[in-house]
Amino acid sequence: MVNIRKIIHKVWDSPTFTTWGSFFVKAVSVSLVLSLVLNRFTSSEVALWFLFSTIFSLQNIIDLGFNPTFSRAIAFARGGANIDEIKDFRQNRESIREGFINISTLSGIIPTMDRIYKYLSIVLLVVMGIIGTISLQRPIDQTGNENLAWIAWGIVLFSSFFNLRGNKYSAYLIGMNFIALVRRWEILFSIGRLITQLSILLFDANILSLIIATHVWTILNVLRNRMLCNKIENGIFKDFETLKFNKLVFNSLWSSAWRSGIGMGLGYGIVQTSGIIYAQFESSKEVASFLLSLKIMETIVQFSQAPFYSKLPLLATLRSRGDIDQQRTVAKRGMTLSYFSFVAACVFFGVFSDPLLLIINSDTEFVSLQFWGLLCLANLFHRYGAMHIQLYSTTNHIIWHIADGISGIIYIMVSLLLFNLIGIYAFVVGMLCGYLGFYSWYSAKHSYNSFKLQFWNFDKNAALSFVILLIFTITTISFT
Numbered sequence: 001m002v003n004i005r006k007i008i009h010k011v012w013d014s015p016t017f018t019t020w021g022s023f024f025v026k027a028v029s030v031s032l033v034l035s036l037v038l039n040r041f042t043s044s045e046v047a048l049w050f051l052f053s054t055i056f057s058l059q060n061i062i063d064l065g066f067n068p069t070f071s072r073a074i075a076f077a078r079g080g081a082n083i084d085e086i087k088d089f090r091q092n093r094e095s096i097r098e099g100f101i102n103i104s105t106l107s108g109i110i111p112t113m114d115r116i117y118k119y120l121s122i123v124l125l126v127v128m129g130i131i132g133t134i135s136l137q138r139p140i141d142q143t144g145n146e147n148l149a150w151i152a153w154g155i156v157l158f159s160s161f162f163n164l165r166g167n168k169y170s171a172y173l174i175g176m177n178f179i180a181l182v183r184r185w186e187i188l189f190s191i192g193r194l195i196t197q198l199s200i201l202l203f204d205a206n207i208l209s210l211i212i213a214t215h216v217w218t219i220l221n222v223l224r225n226r227m228l229c230n231k232i233e234n235g236i237f238k239d240f241e242t243l244k245f246n247k248l249v250f251n252s253l254w255s256s257a258w259r260s261g262i263g264m265g266l267g268y269g270i271v272q273t274s275g276i277i278y279a280q281f282e283s284s285k286e287v288a289s290f291l292l293s294l295k296i297m298e299t300i301v302q303f304s305q306a307p308f309y310s311k312l313p314l315l316a317t318l319r320s321r322g323d324i325d326q327q328r329t330v331a332k333r334g335m336t337l338s339y340f341s342f343v344a345a346c347v348f349f350g351v352f353s354d355p356l357l358l359i360i361n362s363d364t365e366f367v368s369l370q371f372w373g374l375l376c377l378a379n380l381f382h383r384y385g386a387m388h389i390q391l392y393s394t395t396n397h398i399i400w401h402i403a404d405g406i407s408g409i410i411y412i413m414v415s416l417l418l419f420n421l422i423g424i425y426a427f428v429v430g431m432l433c434g435y436l437g438f439y440s441w442y443s444a445k446h447s448y449n450s451f452k453l454q455f456w457n458f459d460k461n462a463a464l465s466f467v468i469l470l471i472f473t474i475t476t477i478s479f480t
Contacts, residue, residue, distance in 0.1 A: 050291035065260025074175025079320030166222030263400025307337030
C-alpha cells in the first residue's frame with residue numbers, strides 16, 4: 001500500500017508523466033473532435049477549421065522567441081544567477097548550493113516580460129488582422145456561409161491576442177519548474193473543453209459555435225495561469241509585475257530572443273504556412289487531407305516532446321548551477337523516451353488512420369502511406385536536431401536562426417523546384433532535405449562540442465536505432 005501511494009505521488013508530481021497526461025487528453029480531444037468535424041463538416045469547412053488552427057498557432061512567430069527565452073532566464077534565476085550572468089552560460093561556472101533563488105534577478109525579469117508582451121499582443125492584432133484576413137478570403141468564400149465564417153475569424157483573432165498577452169504567465173510557471181502543477185490543471189481544462197466541443201458538435205454543428213466553444217477555454221487557460229502565478233512563491237509575481245522595465249535584462253536577453261524568434265518563424269512557421277499557401281491553389285478536399293496530416297504530426301510531436309521538453313527548466317537550472325554531469329544524464333534519458341514515443345505514435349497512425357476515417361465516414365481522406373512515411377522520417381530528423389539545439393540553448397547562446405534559417409531556405413527551394421513535378425510530395429521532400437541536409441547535424445555539432453559528447457556514446461542506442469526502426473516499419477506497411 002505504501003509503495004502504491006509513493007508511485008501515485010511520483011506520477012502526480014512528475015513533470016514528464018503530467019505532461020504526457022496533458023498531451024494524452026489533448027490528443028484524445030483532437031481525435032474525437034476531429035472525427036466529428038470530418039464527419040459533419042464539408043471539405044471546405046474542414047479546410048477552414050484547419051486554417052483557423054494553423055493561423056492561431058502562428059502567434060508563436062509574433063512572440064519573437066521571448067517565451068522560451070524568458071523561461072530559460074527565470075530558470076537561471078532559480079539556479080541563483082545574477083542579471084549580468086544570464087546572457088551567456090557557455091563557460092561552466094562553479095557549482096552553487098541547490099535551492100537558492102535569486103529574487104533580485106526575478107524582480108528585473110518579470111516587469112520587463114510584462115511590458116514586452118503588452119506591446120507584442122498589439123503587434124499581433126495588426127499583423128494577423130491584415131495577413132490572416134487576406135489569406136482566408138478564398139477559403140471562406142468556398143464555405144457558402146461567409147458571415148458565420150468571418151465572425152469566427154474575429155473570435156480567433158481576439159483569442160490569439162489574449163493568449164499571446166498571457167504568455168508571460170506560462171513563461172514564469174515553466175521557468176520556475178511548476179510544470180506538473182500547470183499540466184494537472186491543463187488536464188482538467190482540456191476535459192472541460194472537450195465536453196463543450198462535443199456538446200456543440202452533437203447538437204449544433206456549425207463552425208462558429210465550435211470556434212466559440214474552443215476559444216472560450218483558451219481565454220480561461222490564460223486566466224487560470226494568472227491565478228497560479230499570483231499564488232506560487234508567496235505571490236512575488238504580482239508584486240514584481242508593476243515594477244519598472246529593466247533595460248539590463250532586456251539587453252541580456254534580446255539577442256537570444258530574436259534569434260529564437262527567427263528560428264521559429266523559419267522553421268515551424270514555414271511548414272505551417274505551406275498549408276495556407278497550398279489552400280490558395282488546390283481544391284478544398286486535397287487541402288483538408290494535407291492539413292489533416294500536418295495536424296496529426298503536430299499532435300505526435302507535442303506528445304513525444306514530453307519526456308525531454310518537460311526537463312528543460314531543470315536542465316537550464318542545472319547549467320546555471322554548474323552541474324554538467326547531471327545535465328547530460330537527464331538529457332539522455334529524456335531524449336531516448338522522446339524518440340520511442342515519436343516512432344510508436346507514427347506507426348500507430350500509419351496503420352490505423354485509414355480504418356478510423358472509414359469508420360467515421362469522413363469526407364476527408366488521409367494522405368498516402370508513402371507521404372506519411374516521408375513526413376514521419378523528416379520529423380524524426382527534426383526531433384533529433386531540435387532536442388540537441390534545446391540542450392545547447394541552456395548555455396543561452398542561441399543558434400536557432402542559423403539552423404532553422406538555412407534549413408528553411410533549403411525547404412522552400414526544394415519545394416518550389418519540385419512542386420510542378422511531384423505535387424504535394426514536394427513539401428515533405430523539402431522538409432527532409434532541410435532537416436537532414438543541415439538542421440539535424442548542425443544542431444547536434446554544437447551540443448556535442450559544448451557538452452563534450454560523442455555520437456556513439458550518447459545517441460547510438462537511441463537516435464540511430466529509432467531511425468532504422470521507423471524506416472523499416474513504414475516501408476513494410478507501405479508495400480504490404
